[in-house]
Amino acid sequence: MTHNIYFEDIEVGQEVPAFERETDFMNWNRYAAVNDEFVYLHMDDAVAKAAGQGEAFGMGNLRWAYVMNALQSWVGDESEVRELSMQFRAINQKHEVLTTRAVVTDKQVEDGEHRVSLDVNVINQDGVAGAPGKAVVVVPSRGS
Amino acid sequence: MTTAEPETLVTQDMINARGVWGSENTSYPVTESDIRKWAIAVHWPERPPRIHWDADYANGTRWGGIIAPRDFNPFTWPVERPARASAGPVPGQTPKKGENILNGGQADTFSAPIRPGDVVTSRSRLSHWEEREGRHGLTIYAYTETEWHNQSGELVKRRISTGIRY
Numbered sequence: 001m002t003h004n005i006y007f008e009d010i011e012v013g014q015e016v017p018a019f020e021r022e023t024d025f026m027n028w029n030r031y032a033a034v035n036d037e038f039v040y041l042h043m044d045d046a047v048a049k050a051a052g053q054g055e056a057f058g059m060g061n062l063r064w065a066y067v068m069n070a071l072q073s074w075v076g077d078e079s080e081v082r083e084l085s086m087q088f089r090a091i092n093q094k095h096e097v098l099t100t101r102a103v104v105t106d107k108q109v110e111d112g113e114h115r116v117s118l119d120v121n122v123i124n125q126d127g128v129a130g131a132p133g134k135a136v137v138v139v140p141s142r143g144s
Numbered sequence: 145m146t147t148a149e150p151e152t153l154v155t156q157d158m159i160n161a162r163g164v165w166g167s168e169n170t171s172y173p174v175t176e177s178d179i180r181k182w183a184i185a186v187h188w189p190e191r192p193p194r195i196h197w198d199a200d201y202a203n204g205t206r207w208g209g210i211i212a213p214r215d216f217n218p219f220t221w222p223v224e225r226p227a228r229a230s231a232g233p234v235p236g237q238t239p240k241k242g243e244n245i246l247n248g249g250q251a252d253t254f255s256a257p258i259r260p261g262d263v264v265t266s267r268s269r270l271s272h273w274e275e276r277e278g279r280h281g282l283t284i285y286a287y288t289e290t291e292w293h294n295q296s297g298e299l300v301k302r303r304i305s306t307g308i309r310y
Contacts, residue, residue: 021188030185034178036220040230051233051244052280060247065186065215072214077195078206081214085251087306133249 004076007114016102019070058092090130248306
């Protein structure tokens with residue numbers, strides 16, 4: 001059993017390695033297929049335009065998955081993402097390059113768990129941060 | 145002719161539903177293929193982590209087998225489904241005020257992971273809402289609580305989701 005990271009090695013201010021994707025229908029249609037999410041706003045430019053959104057846009061939950069991927073990749077398979085919250089503010093437009101950002105804000109031991117708190121977001125190629133949120137991951141301690 | 149902006153987007157159905165748990169929804173049994181396909185989709189175009197598709201590898205982890213990504217949804221592809229073609233606006237129609245919807249986000253607390261063979265039960269209730277003027281005029285933010293449990297009664301996750309309607 002190998003651990004990616006230990007509680008003692010994590011510092012406040014530390015940044016989690018990013019998960020980056022250029023998104024368009026190749027990503028969105030695969031996500032629509034597995035999540036059974038066939039919504040015209042994500043498939044039809046004319047419908048999205050009529051709704052005041054310019055063109056078809058990506059699913060908020062796919063950005064959620066990208067942040068989850070970044071956190072889980074960082075802590076490794078033996079550790080857990082305990083909490084994740086995000087607000088989907090900006091729309092994910094076609095061909096945007098999305099980059100996750102997660103920064104450690106706190107560490108605490110609670111109910112026997114070594115918990116690490118983070119601020120998270122998803123940023124596009126223009127630096128627009130469109131999905132702010134918070135996360136808690138539970139990681140092993142070297143002493144346990 | 146312009147249509148006057150409504151004073152509220154709150155409906156009687158919302159008032160009646162507030163705080164009342166809806167009927168339970170039970171998933172089909174989760175399969176290894178469901179998990180593998182989900183993992184491929186959310187990692188596309190790169191290969192997903194082995195914990196989601198390689199049983200030999202996953203057996204050697206603390207989980208003792210394949211687990212789903214925490215964002216996995218086991219409630220997809222029901223046979224019985226609402227008659228509506230799509231959530232939100234549809235082609236050829238100009239959406240009326242209050243018919244536009246967006247996913248505003250969510251806050252999840254995760255507990256037991258989902259594994260192949262799991263049957264997950266969900267229940268939800270409308271918690272509360274707030275209305276305010278936004279970029280698209282009067283906008284309502286409705287907050288829904290959801291709980292998922294597996295077939296052993298273990299909590300899988302709790303969610304507060306934000307639905308936006310304008």
